[in-house]
Amino acid sequence: MESLNAEGQWIIMMGFLVSLGIFFLAIIISQSTLVGQTTAEGVLEFPKNDIQDLRHDILEVENFNRTQCPSIYPTRCGFIMDNITQEIKQISLYRKSAIVNYNLSVGTPPLCGSDGVRTVSIHYNNGVTAYDENPITIYC
Amino acid sequence: MVNERAQLYTMEGIAAGLIMLLTTYLVLGSTSVYTPGDTHITDMQLEQVGSDILRVMDTPRNLTDSLQPNRTDLELIVSTTNGNGFYWNFTHDYLCNPKAVAKEISVECTDIQINASIWYVGNSNSPGSYLLPNPYSGGYLGIGPGVRVTHWIHTNGKPGSASSGIVPGDMRNEPQEVLVEVVMWKA
Numbered sequence: 001m002e003s004l005n006a007e008g009q010w011i012i013m014m015g016f017l018v019s020l021g022i023f024f025l026a027i028i029i030s031q032s033t034l035v036g037q038t039t040a041e042g043v044l045e046f047p048k049n050d051i052q053d054l055r056h057d058i059l060e061v062e063n064f065n066r067t068q069c070p071s072i073y074p075t076r077c078g079f080i081m082d083n084i085t086q087e088i089k090q091i092s093l094y095r096k097s098a099i100v101n102y103n104l105s106v107g108t109p110p111l112c113g114s115d116g117v118r119t120v121s122i123h124y125n126n127g128v129t130a131y132d133e134n135p136i137t138i139y140c
Numbered sequence: 141m142v143n144e145r146a147q148l149y150t151m152e153g154i155a156a157g158l159i160m161l162l163t164t165y166l167v168l169g170s171t172s173v174y175t176p177g178d179t180h181i182t183d184m185q186l187e188q189v190g191s192d193i194l195r196v197m198d199t200p201r202n203l204t205d206s207l208q209p210n211r212t213d214l215e216l217i218v219s220t221t222n223g224n225g226f227y228w229n230f231t232h233d234y235l236c237n238p239k240a241v242a243k244e245i246s247v248e249c250t251d252i253q254i255n256a257s258i259w260y261v262g263n264s265n266s267p268g269s270y271l272l273p274n275p276y277s278g279g280y281l282g283i284g285p286g287v288r289v290t291h292w293i294h295t296n297g298k299p300g301s302a303s304s305g306i307v308p309g310d311m312r313n314e315p316q317e318v319l320v321e322v323v324m325w326k327a
Binding site: 006010014018021044049050053060061063067068069076088090091095096 | 143145146149150153154157160161164165168180181183184187188191195206207259260261265266267289290291292293294312314315316318319321
């Protein structure tokens with residue numbers, strides 16, 4: 001049997017190393033597309049706008065309940081507030097797939113405690129993200 | 141037995157390998173592959189722009205105003221069912237405004253179609269909806285995936301309507317919360 005030619009071993013060795021290098025570069029490049037996708041999906045999944053919007057509206061409901069509801073609708077205010085709660089809960093569940101609840105602290109008009117403070121708590125859960133804010137303090 | 145010949149060839153091999161590595165790195169680094177997953181990135185921008193526009197439209201014209209009926213442009217539009225006003229406001233004043241256009245958005249604003257509906261809970265205690273009529277649609281087309289942006293609005297009563305039959309009869313005529321839902325997609 002002819003003996004193995006021992007020349008050019010370094011060249012073969014370096015060729016081997018270079019091919020390994022290219023292989024790892026390819027892995028890194030394929031990872032980068034994956035990272036871009038998961039980042040965008042993560043931002044789409046996280047209901048940042050929903051939570052901010054809900055919070056904004058619930059604080060407006062609190063304002064309505066404190067400043068307008070008892071004076072404009074003296075007899076129906078409780079009924080209207082119950083309906084508003086139902087609207088927020090039902091539409092959130094129906095259109096946003098989110099379970100939402102909120103609670104306004106009760107008291108005699110102007111609905112503030114003796115310390116001039118009213119509290120609002122908000123609960124939000126869409127199955128992926130849960131958000132609880134408890135309590136928001138409102139100085140009135 | 142390793143002999144001491146061909147060192148120069150070896151060095152040449154190393155140099156050639158480095159050049160090939162560098163070339164591959166530059167070539168692959170200068171191109172990007174647009175995978176189906178990357179469409180999420182433009183969706184994300186569109187959703188953010190849409191949410192921001194709705195939020196700006198729901199900002200009181202006078203920031204010191206206390207709570208009152210029709211305090212914001214969006215509240216006024218919803219309470220009068222002003223479809224023309226909504227679509228003009230949304231696309232012309234914000235989405236396509238050359239002074240305010242979101243530069244990051246990767247599609248031309250005129251390619252974006254929108255459709256808005258209002259969700260409410262009626263007397264029957266179940267959710268219902270109606271469309272804000274869009275005078276500019278001219279027939280909807282679309283190829284891109286859509287995003288849905290929403291905004292809660294406090295209205296002071298049952299919205300009035302320019303033409304009859306838009307606002308459903310079972311809507312309560314008292315203060316209530318309604319959800320403005322805008323679907324945006326690339327035509």
